Amino acid sequence: MPLVSVNRRQLLQRAGLAAAATASPAWAQPGKGASSRSIVVAQPVDFSQAQQDVSKDFLIGSRAAWQDINLRGGVRGRQVQHLTLESDGTPASLRTALDSVKDNPSCVVLSGSVGDHVASQIVALSHQLGLGIPHAAPWLQNSSLDIDDKTFPIFAGRQEQITYALKSLTTMGLKELGAIYATAQDYTAYHADVERIAARMQLKLQLFKAAGDLRALSQKLTPQTPAVLLFVGGTPELAEFTQGLEKQSRQRYIVALADVNLQTMLQMGAARNTPVIATQPVPLVNASLPVVRSYRETLSRLFDEPPTPLSLAGYIAARYTYEVLNDVDGPLNRQSVLAAFQRRAKLDVGGFSISFDAQRRSGNYVTQSMMTIDGRLVG
Structure with missing residues (x-):
């Protein structure tokens, strides 16, 4: 790999x-x-x-x-x-x-x-x-x-993207969420935003910060780690993280945000036995x-x-x-x-x-793609 x-x-x-x-x-x-x-x-x-x-x-x-x-x-x-x-x-x-x-x-x-x-x-x-x-x-x-x-x-x-990706899971009883930060910079820039969003959705949050080796971090997850993981980082980092998840016995589900390109991730050698959902604030390209x-x-x-x-x-x-x-x-x-x-x-x-709304934002359009457990990309 x-x-x-x-x-x-x-x-x-x-x-x-x-x-x-x-x-x-x-x-x-x-x-x-x-x-x-x-x-x-x-x-x-x-x-x-x-x-x-x-x-x-x-x-x-x-x-x-x-x-x-x-x-x-x-x-x-x-x-x-x-x-x-x-x-x-x-x-x-x-x-x-x-x-x-x-x-x-x-x-x-x-x-x-x-x-x-x-x-x-x-x-x-x-x-x-x-x-x-x-x-x-x-x-x-x-x-x-x-x-x-x-x-x-x-x-x-991020708020609209995370809410969109998790809404179907919360209706199925999702109570806990793991947040994976690919770099120290990602954690510093985004953790407050993610924690606020998790609190708003009434989700218990576990934080994980990578220290340079994302495969090693993914191999350290325990049975007590939430099954659904929000990944905050880029495409190469997520590909590396999935490689370590191959050795995990528990099935994990990863939610990635708009900076991740699933097609590129597959080309980079990402493991294909972990479902990945990637949000995007634009229509599907097809x-x-x-x-x-x-x-x-x-x-x-x-x-x-x-x-x-x-x-x-x-x-x-x-x-x-x-x-x-x-x-x-x-x-x-x-x-x-x-x-x-x-x-x-x-x-x-x-x-x-x-x-535009009262906060001068126009941000309610979100779609998502998914890499299934058999490596197919589904819009």
């Missing part, structure tokens, strides 16, 4: 992210192809080792959408310069990236910030730096974060909704990449941003664009419904 480790992520960083960068046209690259009539849509992206799996797919989906939008005439006749703001996940790096567009009046919106750490940091940094730029469709999974009037999350957070059909056609035409939930999310983020930009009253600038986002209470993006 192959090891799933940092080496896998390093390979993805060299190959996958490089492919995402070179496959897009000149106008999508920083500092290239901009004209006086173009507008800039900036996308902060976390290229750190821990987030590159998520970032690669999400970015490809967004780039496919913006390339297609430009081929069809852009926004109100103006081409869009899709500017990637690279970050290594640290606040200092993100601050530098945001400083690069702070005083560029052509940059009218931040769209599709990814992953969760970066999206959360931008909410605070936007106020500190006085950006005044609307922040549209970030990959914001933190259910507890206070949202300001310039941030417009359209994807369901759904018949118009936005999914458009995504699949655009992706196959412009990129040599398979459909994934994360790239579909990136595509939807860009399409949502485009719909609002295309409906701006008057000239396209930060003030008019922000007013357009604040005015939009409800929007349908090809069957994906966006409707």
Whole structure:
């Protein structure tokens, strides 16, 4: 059974992210192809080792959408310069990236910030730096974060995902839940959110923190460990964790969240005798909704990449941003664009419904896929 480790992520960083960068046209690259009539849509992206799996797919989906939008005439006749703001996940790096567009009046919106750490940091940094730029469709999974009037999350957070995944189990008498944190960073960032959600669902929670070896952690589980385990981490870590579960005599059920790609997990050598449920705040990639059909056609035409939930999310983020930009009253600038986002209470993006609540979130759309005990993927 192959090891799933940092080496896998390093390979993805060299190959996958490089492919995402070179496959897009000149106008999508920083500092290239901009004209006086173009507008800039900036996308902060976390290229750190821990987030590159998520970032690669999400970015490809967004780039496919913006390339297609430009081929069809852009926004109100103006081409869009899709500017990637690279970050290594640290606040200092993100601050530098945001400083690069702070005083560029052509940059009218931040769209599709990814992953969760970066999206959360931008909410605070936007106020500190006085950006005044609307922040549209970030990959914001933190259910507890206070949202300001310039941030417009359209994807369901952890609370909605966990509730959706566990609702059928709670009706069957689920009382206990194990929470597995893949890294110390995951525990620090997410444990308060998970504990609050478990308390709200009246579930007794057992916490497990990995210390670098997820296979070893899974082999230490006892008969008293809950049968249902919530896994908080990425795809490579979950694949490694399932390998250790092979030696467990008790049947376990794993609930993973939106950062996990089940197809990639299987390719990484995950054990196939443990059912895994993975939530996603977008439609299934084989759904018949118009936005999914458009995504699949655009992706196959412009990129040599398979459909994934994360790239579909990136595509939807860009399409949502485009719909609002295309409906701006008057000239396209930060003030008019922000007013357009604040005015939009409800929007349908090809069957994906966006409707903001009193907390300024639109996050009630959740689907799930399952890897069955015989290794099949079921939507």
